[in-house]
Amino acid sequence: xxxxxxxxxxxxxxxxxxxxxxxxxxxxxxxxxxxxxxxxxxxxxxxxxxxxxxxxxxxxxxxxxxxxxxxxxxxxxxxxxxxxxxxxxxxxxxxxxxxxxxxxxxxxxxxxxxxxxxxxxxxxxxxxxxxxxxxxxxxxxxxxxxxxxxxxxxxxxxxxxxxxxxxxxxxxxxxxxxxxxxxxxxxxxxxxxxxxxxxxxxxxxxxxxxxxxxxxxxxxxxxxxxxxxxxxxxxxxxxxxxxxxxxxxxxxxxxxxxxxxxxxxxxxxxxxxxxxxxxxxxxxxxxxxxxxxxxxxxxxxxxxxxxxxxxxxxxxxxxxxxxxxxxxxxxxxxxxxxxxxxxxxxxxxxxxxxxxxxxxxxxxxxxx
Numbered sequence: 001x002x003x004x005x006x007x008x009x010x011x012x013x014x015x016x017x018x019x020x021x022x023x024x025x026x027x028x029x030x031x032x033x034x035x036x037x038x039x040x041x042x043x044x045x046x047x048x049x050x051x052x053x054x055x056x057x058x059x060x061x062x063x064x065x066x067x068x069x070x071x072x073x074x075x076x077x078x079x080x081x082x083x084x085x086x087x088x089x090x091x092x093x094x095x096x097x098x099x100x101x102x103x104x105x106x107x108x109x110x111x112x113x114x115x116x117x118x119x120x121x122x123x124x125x126x127x128x129x130x131x132x133x134x135x136x137x138x139x140x141x142x143x144x145x146x147x148x149x150x151x152x153x154x155x156x157x158x159x160x161x162x163x164x165x166x167x168x169x170x171x172x173x174x175x176x177x178x179x180x181x182x183x184x185x186x187x188x189x190x191x192x193x194x195x196x197x198x199x200x201x202x203x204x205x206x207x208x209x210x211x212x213x214x215x216x217x218x219x220x221x222x223x224x225x226x227x228x229x230x231x232x233x234x235x236x237x238x239x240x241x242x243x244x245x246x247x248x249x250x251x252x253x254x255x256x257x258x259x260x261x262x263x264x265x266x267x268x269x270x271x272x273x274x275x276x277x278x279x280x281x282x283x284x285x286x287x288x289x290x291x292x293x294x295x296x297x298x299x300x301x302x303x304x305x306x307x308x309x310x311x312x313x314x315x316x317x318x319x320x321x322x323x324x325x326x327x328x329x330x331x332x333x334x335x336x337x338x339x340x341x342x343x344x345x346x347x348x349x350x351x352x353x354x355x356x357x358x359x360x361x362x363x364x365x366x367x368x
Contacts, residue, residue: 032137032174033236034167034196041209045192045241048211055240056192058230060265062294085328091147092320095353100157107253107358109280111350113148113321115171115261117282118156121358122251124222126161127184128258128282133175135322137235142170145329148321150353153179161218164189165260166233166244167196170322174200188216188224192242196235212245221252227271229262231295246271254279254358257309261318263294264301268308280348280358281311285339286319286332296325299335306345313358314339315348 037045050056097110104123111117115129132152136142153176162184164172172193177184178200187197187207194209208216210226217223224247231244247258257271257278272278283305288296297305306314316339319332340347350356
C-alpha cells in the first residue's frame with residue numbers, strides 16, 4: 001500500500017473515531033443516563049464507609065476483569081466475537097397473566113424474564129428491577145429474545161414498592177419506571193441511585209435510599225434492609241458512584257432475599273447467619289464469564305450461595321431474555337435443573353409470566 005493510501009486510510013479511521021466520540025458525547029446527555037449524586041446525597045455518599053478513594057468498593061477485592069484485559073477490551077470482544085447459541089432459534093415459552101386481576105390477598109411471585117419479577121405478599125406488591133422497554137441506552141444494542149418480551153409497563157398492577165438493586169441498564173430501565181411512576185408508591189434503592197429517580201421526576205419523599213446494613217420501615221409489619229452484593233455500578237462514563245446491593249424484604253409472614261447481581265463471596269454466609277429464616281432467595285444465574293468471576297456468580301458457585309443463605313425456596317433469574325455474555329442462552333436453565341436435583345434445595349422453575357404461589361414449605365435441611 002502506498003504512503004498516500006495509508007494516510008488516507010488512517011485519516012478515515014481517525015475521522016470515524018472522532019464521529020464515534022462526538023456521538024457518544026451526545027448520547028450520554030440523554031435523560032436515560034440519569035445523573036450523578038449531588039448536594040446532600042453526594043455528602044451522604046462521601047460519608048459512606050463503603051465509599052473509598054473516589055468510588056464505592058466491594059467487601060472483597062473484586063477486579064472487573066479477572067484476566068486483566070480491561071473493560072474496553074472485554075466490551076469489544078463481546079461485540080465482535082462470534083459464538084453459536086447465544087440466542088434461541090425459537091420463541092421463548094411465556095404465559096400471559098392478567099396481573100391486575102390477581103387476588104390482592106394471595107401470596108405469589110411472577111417472573112418476567114431476566115431479573116424482573118413481581119412479589120405479592122401480605123397484601124403488598126413489590127416489583128423488582130423491571131425492564132420492559134429497553135435494557136441498553138439504545139434498544140437495538142440489546143434486543144430481547146423472541147417471545148420473552150411479553151410484558152409491558154401497562155400490564156403491571158399498582159406497585160407498593162419498586163425495588164432497584166443497582167443502576168445498570170438491564171436492571172433500571174428509564175422508560176419503564178417513568179411509565180410506572182403514577183402507580184408506584186415507594187422506590188427502594190441503594191445509596192446514590194435515588195439521584196436518577198429525582199432527576200426523572202420522582203418526589204424525594206417517595207424514595208427510600210439505603211447504604212449496606214441500613215434498614216427502613218415501609219408499612220406496619222413491612223421493612224427492608226439493604227445488604228452487600230459483589231458487583232459494580234454506572235450508566236455512563238463514571239463507574240461506582242452509586243451503590244449496588246441486595247435486599248431483605250421483611251413482611252409479616254415471610255422474608256424474601258432479593259439478590260441482585262454479583263459474584264460469589266463471603267457475604268452470602270454472613271447474610272445467612274444474620275437471617276437464618278429466609279423463605280425465598282432470588283439469585284443471579286446467567287450472563288457470566290470466567291473473566292467476570294468476581295462480579296457475577298458462576299454456575300459452579302450457585303448451589304453454594306443458595307446453601308450459604310439457607311433459604312426455604314430459591315428462584316434463579318438473570319437469564320432467558322437477553323444475551324449479555326458469551327455462553328449459550330440455555331446454559332442457565334441447565335444450571336437451574338442441576339440445582340433442582342439437589343434434594344437439600346427447593347428450587348422454583350417457573351415459565352415467564354407464570355404465577356407461582358408462595359406457600360411456605362418445610363424448612364429445608366441445608367448444610368452451611
